[in-house]
Every structure is written in structure tokens, then in C-alpha cells.
Amino acid sequence: MTAKVLVVDDVYVIRKVLEAKLISEYFEVILAGSGQEALDKAINENPDIVLLDVMMPDLDGFEVCRRLKADPRTAHIPVVMVTGLDHPSDRITGLEAGADDFLTKPANDVALFARVRNLVRLKTMFDELRVRESTSLALGLAPSDPALDAARQLDAAILVIEDDPQSVDQIAKALRQQRGLVVLSDIDAAPATINGREWDLVIVSLTLEATDGLRLCALMRSSERLRQTPVLVLSRSGDNRSLLKAFELGVNDYVTKPVDRAEILARVNSQLRRKRFQDRLRETMILSVEMAVIDPLTGLHNRRYLDGHLAQRVSQAQLQHRPLTAVLLDIDHFKAVNDTYGHAGGDVVLKQIAQRIRLNVRGVDIVARIGGEEFVVIMPEVDLEEATLIAQRLLRITAREPFSVTDAVELTVTTSAGIAQLQYAEDAAGLLRRADAALYRAKAEGRNRVVAAG
Incomplete structure (x- = not known):
């Protein structure tokens, strides 16, 4: 997991040491040497997390934290106080200012990376919750x-x-x-x-x-x-x-x-x-059912929900320069399943495949049924290489276990997948169009395979 980290410290050497450590773990790093510079960069650079020194000459870290948490534009950004102060009252002051965590100088590498990754993961879930609640509000659901x-x-x-x-x-x-x-x-x-x-x-x-x-x-x-x-x-x-x-x-x-x-x-x-955000994500799904944005057969989101939500995810990814990948999955020879076992047999296969997909992706991923036998998984913060590995795993899981079409009949079914990662200035329709073209190639090249768009 990578992220954009704002490092705030008035000591140049400390800033550069933290920068080197974070870059070695593939984080993107922004540096600020004062409290006011930190406030400006938090607004203009939109970091995922702030590592904030307490003792600074212009504005101390506590005041910077208070201002970050009071500003709606930055209130959602996790703040870690990085300080040489180890008295309990200093930590209490930090908590009261809105700090999310603490690190004591000199920062242990295990602690540094654990805190950063944990809070970035939390912010990713919070961002997803904000987007989903925005979608829910647009559909008339309560905040x-x-x-x-x-x-x-x-x-x-x-x-x-x-x-x-x-x-x-x-x-x-x-x-x-x-x-x-x-x-x-x-x-x-x-x-x-x-x-x-x-x-x-x-x-x-x-x-x-x-x-x-x-x-x-x-x-x-x-x-x-x-x-x-x-x-x-x-x-x-x-x-x-x-x-x-x-x-x-x-x-x-x-x-x-x-x-x-x-x-x-x-x-x-x-x-x-973090747990509350998980629960809220689950609750928004349940509320969405009431607004008919769930496919009644499989229990996945339908095309209506995807169209509204994907546009927001694309806009957010473009604004933050983050990866976003779409995986289109299509059941191979599904017409033959319907012709042989009837639509009831086909429905059983659709429901079981939907269940296997849902159990093998993350909670923040969007899974939708967008056609008769076609599914899509939208993966924020996942690049093309990682999405290819995930899609290959989904294909293996689909083909490995037979589907119980009736009490007496088990059927082996395979799927094909096309993958596309969001490109600069691309919209949601363009992303899905390229994933669909990759899926067409997977079908043409023999099915039961993954093809990534160039």
C-alpha cells in the first residue's frame, strides 16, 4: 500500500531522514519546515497522512493539529504527532487537539511503517465511506x-x-x-x-x-x-x-x-x-437494497449503482493521482448452460459465481452484475499488475470447484476476464470500454484467461 505522506519538522536533518525511510518503502513524501507551511500543503497537496512535529517556532504541532481538524478540507486527514516529549500530559494534549496517533523520536522503523500503513488504511476506508454516502444522498438515503x-x-x-x-x-x-x-x-x-x-x-x-x-x-x-x-x-x-x-x-x-x-x-x-467505518459501509449496502440498486438474483450491485458510483471513484482517483482498476468477468459458454439446464440452472450458476467473487475481494471494492453473465469489480488503490493477479485467482476459484446445478448434476464452469487501469483524463465510460475490449480479446484467444488492456 502506497500513500502521500506530509512530513512536518523544523529540523532539516529530521525531515530528510524521515523522507528517506518513507521513500524506501515506496511512499510519496511532501516536506514542510513550519506549521504554516504544513497547513498550506495539507490543503494544496491533499496528503493521506501528516507526520507532525510538536516543537516548532511559529505554530507548535498541537495548534497545527487543531487547525487541520477544524478545517473541513483537512479534517479527515490522519495526524501522527512525532515528538521527543514523552510525558503523559503531552499525549493527552495531542489527543485533545485531534491527533490520531503518536511516535516518539527517534522513530523506530517498525512503529513508523505500522502507524503510517494502519492510518492510511483507515483513511482509505473513510474516503470510500464518504463517496458511498454521497452516492446514497443522491439516491435520497439518510446520512x-x-x-x-x-x-x-x-x-x-x-x-x-x-x-x-x-x-x-x-x-x-x-x-x-x-x-x-x-x-x-x-x-x-x-x-x-x-x-x-x-x-x-x-x-x-x-x-x-x-x-x-x-x-x-x-x-x-x-x-x-x-x-x-x-x-x-x-x-x-x-x-x-x-x-x-x-x-x-x-x-x-x-x-x-x-x-x-x-x-x-x-x-x-x-x-x-475503522470498525465503525466497516459497519457503515455494510449499512449503506443494505440501504441501497431498498433503493433497488442491488441485482435481485445475485445480491450484487447493479448497473444503476455502478454508473453513479464509478463516476465519483474515477473523479477521486484522477484528482489524487491514484490507481483505479476495472476487472470485467464473463462466464464462458453461458448460453450452453441455459440451453442445457434451463434458466433455473443458469441462475444457480450466476448466484454461485457472484458469491465466489464477493468472498474473494476487499470490502472497499465495488462488485456489480452489469449484464446477463457479465460482472465487474472496481478496485481503488490497485494497479494493473496487482489486479491481474487478483483476476487470475478469481478465475482459478471459479474453475476449481464444480457448480451444483441440480441435486444430481454438477457442472464445471470457467470465466474470462478483461482488465483496464484508469488512464490520465479518462472517464468511467472509457475505462469500462477498454476493459471490455480486453475481455473480448480473452474470449477470442481461447477463454478461461485474463487479458489486460494496454
Whole structure:
């Protein structure tokens, strides 16, 4: 995942060190040497995240953060305070100013990249939510209620798995306003407790005496029901090996022990916001059903929804100079399926293929049925090379398992795919036209293959 990062520090050497680290991980970097310059570049450059120094001569970082969060043009941009100040009151001041996270100088590389990627991922979901809600408003649906969202966050179901009394005490004090907090010290009961209900956030210690906390993380990520649940781990200071393994398993964030109250509060709030955005994305889909923008057979979005939403996604991608890719999928020899097994048999195949596509793409991707046997997946922040790999996986999944057309008949079905990445100054119609041309080539070249537009 790449992103545009605004680095703000009045010390030239620190700016250049952070720039070099971020560029080595393929981030785009913008530099600002003062608070006022940061405010100007946040508006004009539209960064995905701001790394903000606290001690600056003109405007300190706290005031810059307040102004960023007060301006509707920049309020949605995550802000990470990067500071040598480590007193708890400084972190509380940062939280009150609207900061999303903290890093202490000198910034550890693992922490730096984890914080940046986590908050960029959060902003991507928030941007998608804003676009979808804009589409919903255009269709006459109600906007979200901020007061209701805030109340739901306090009722969030949070599970803490920790056997260290000192950490438990600090977490309980930091999260004392959370009405849904559950602390589990009986580690043997952890798997059953994790699976026993829907959690908004699970906090797992990596220093448990009775078991390996990483195994609990793996348990959640291997479960289809729990795969999207945010997971935050508590790690021993300096244990980068365990942290890197945790991130490989799909953990979202971490806090270093001994637990700092302000830090864990910031991390928890960030993950709960992420979960809330996921839930809102799901709710907007349900509301869209009521407005007849869902294909009744497959449960996917239909052409009407795609036409309205894709135009906004294209406009956003062009404005931010970000990749956006369309994948068109068409069932091979579908007419023969209808001729042999009737439209009822064809409908069964359509529904099962739609289900396989939906389970194997991201929540922020748009999946729609746009014709009889034709589907489209719109992938923001995905380039042509990555989309080709995803499309090839979808084709393998389609062909690998037979389709149960009737109780007595199983049928092997293949699909073909055409892919196009949005080009400069191209509109939604042009993007789909090039993807369709690539799909035509895939059919002409023998079907059951992926062809990318040039």
C-alpha cells in the first residue's frame, strides 16, 4: 500500500531522514519546515497522512493539529504527532487537539511503517465511506448520525486477553468509559470466548504465560467470521521479531508494554473508528437494497449503482493521482448452460459465481452484475499488475470447484476476464470500454484467461 505522506519538522536533518525511510518503502513524501507551511500543503497537496512535529517556532504541532481538524478540507486527514516529549500530559494534549496517533523520536522503523500503513488504511476506508454516502444522498438515503456513531463507539464490544495485572489495570483505567469492555485472564478460555460473540476489537498480549498470543491472532485470522475483526497486540519493548510476525498474521496495530494510558486510548479509538467505518459501509449496502440498486438474483450491485458510483471513484482517483482498476468477468459458454439446464440452472450458476467473487475481494471494492453473465469489480488503490493477479485467482476459484446445478448434476464452469487501469483524463465510460475490449480479446484467444488492456 502506497500513500502521500506530509512530513512536518523544523529540523532539516529530521525531515530528510524521515523522507528517506518513507521513500524506501515506496511512499510519496511532501516536506514542510513550519506549521504554516504544513497547513498550506495539507490543503494544496491533499496528503493521506501528516507526520507532525510538536516543537516548532511559529505554530507548535498541537495548534497545527487543531487547525487541520477544524478545517473541513483537512479534517479527515490522519495526524501522527512525532515528538521527543514523552510525558503523559503531552499525549493527552495531542489527543485533545485531534491527533490520531503518536511516535516518539527517534522513530523506530517498525512503529513508523505500522502507524503510517494502519492510518492510511483507515483513511482509505473513510474516503470510500464518504463517496458511498454521497452516492446514497443522491439516491435520497439518510446520512450517518455522528451522535449515534459516538454512542455506538462507547458501547463497542472490546475483549482484552492479558494475564499481567499491571497491564490490565492500566487498560481498564484508560478505557473506563467503554461500557462493553471484557477482560479475560483465564487464558484457557480464550478460544471459546473469542468465538462466543461478535467483537468490535480484540486486544491480545504477546507475553502470556499460558499460551502463545500469536496463536490466538492466527485463530482469528483463519476464521471467516472473525477475519475482519480489528486486533491490537501488547508487545514487549524491543521484541520486533514477534511484532513482525504479528503483522504477517494480519494484526492491525500494537502497543508496547508497559502500557501507556493515552497511547492505548488512541490506538483503541483508531481501531474502533475503522470498525465503525466497516459497519457503515455494510449499512449503506443494505440501504441501497431498498433503493433497488442491488441485482435481485445475485445480491450484487447493479448497473444503476455502478454508473453513479464509478463516476465519483474515477473523479477521486484522477484528482489524487491514484490507481483505479476495472476487472470485467464473463462466464464462458453461458448460453450452453441455459440451453442445457434451463434458466433455473443458469441462475444457480450466476448466484454461485457472484458469491465466489464477493468472498474473494476487499470490502472497499465495488462488485456489480452489469449484464446477463457479465460482472465487474472496481478496485481503488490497485494497479494493473496487482489486479491481474487478483483476476487470475478469481478465475482459478471459479474453475476449481464444480457448480451444483441440480441435486444430481454438477457442472464445471470457467470465466474470462478483461482488465483496464484508469488512464490520465479518462472517464468511467472509457475505462469500462477498454476493459471490455480486453475481455473480448480473452474470449477470442481461447477463454478461461485474463487479458489486460494496454
